[in-house]
Amino acid sequence: MIPSNELRLIDANLNRLREGIRVVEDMFRYIYNDKTLASRLKELRHQARLECYEALLDSRDIKNDVLKQSTASEQTRQDIYSVMIANFKRAQESARVLEEFTKIQSVQNSETFKYIRYELYDLEKALTKITSNSK
Template sequence: MTKSETSEKIERLIDANLNRLKEGIRVIEDINRYIYDDKSLTSSLKALRHKLQIAYNQNRLQYRDIENDVQKESISSELSRSSINDLMIANFSRAQESARVLEESFKLIDHTLSELCKEVRYGLYAVEKSFFMKQEKPKKKP
C-alpha cells in the first residue's frame, strides 16, 4: 500500500469513528434527557459532543465507503437489547472505544486532536460512572 493509500485509509478510519463516537454520545445524551430528565448529565454529554466539532473535516467524506464496508452487517448481539441499561452500556462502550481509536489515529496526523479525543474518552468515563452511580441509589418513597 502506498503512503497516499494509507493516508486515505486513515481518513476513512477517522471518519467512521468520529461518526460512531458522536452517535454513541447522542444516544446516551438523549436517554438522559428524555427518559431520566437529567439536565446535568445531558449538558455534560452535549458539551463532549460539541467539543468534537473541530475534528470534523468535510474532505473526509470522499473516503467514506459504505458499500464496501466489510463489517456493516449487524451481529445478533447488536440487535438484542433488553433494557435501557443495555442501551447505555452498549453506547458508552461504543463511544469510548471510538474515542480510543481516534486518539491513536490522530497521533499520526494531529497531536492536538489526539489529545482532544483522549479528553473526550476520559469525560465519557466520568459521565458513565455518574450515570450508573445514580441508578444504584435507592429511590425515596413518597
C-alpha cells in the same frame, strides 16, 4: 495529507463516537430529564470534531465496508440500562481509536479525544450508579 483509508477509519469512528454519545445524551435529556448530565454529554459530542469534513466525507465508502452487517449482540438490548452501557462502550472505543490515529497529524486533536474518552469513563461510572438504583 492523510491517506484515504486512514480518513475512512477516522470518519467511521467520529460518527460512531458522536452517535454513541448522542444516544446517552438523549436518554438523560428525555427519559431522566437531567439537564446537567445531558448538557455535559452534549458538550463532549460537540468537541468530537475535526476540521477536515469534506475530506472525511469523500473517504466514506459504506458499500465496501466488510463489517457493516450487525452482529446478534448489536441487534438486541434487554432494557434502557443495556442501551446506555452499549453506547458508552461504543463511544469510548471510538474515542480511543481517534486518539491513536490523530496522533499522526495533531497531538492537540489526540489530546482532545483522550479527554473525551476519560470524561466518558467518569460519566459512565456516575450515570450507571444513578440508573442502576432506578432499575
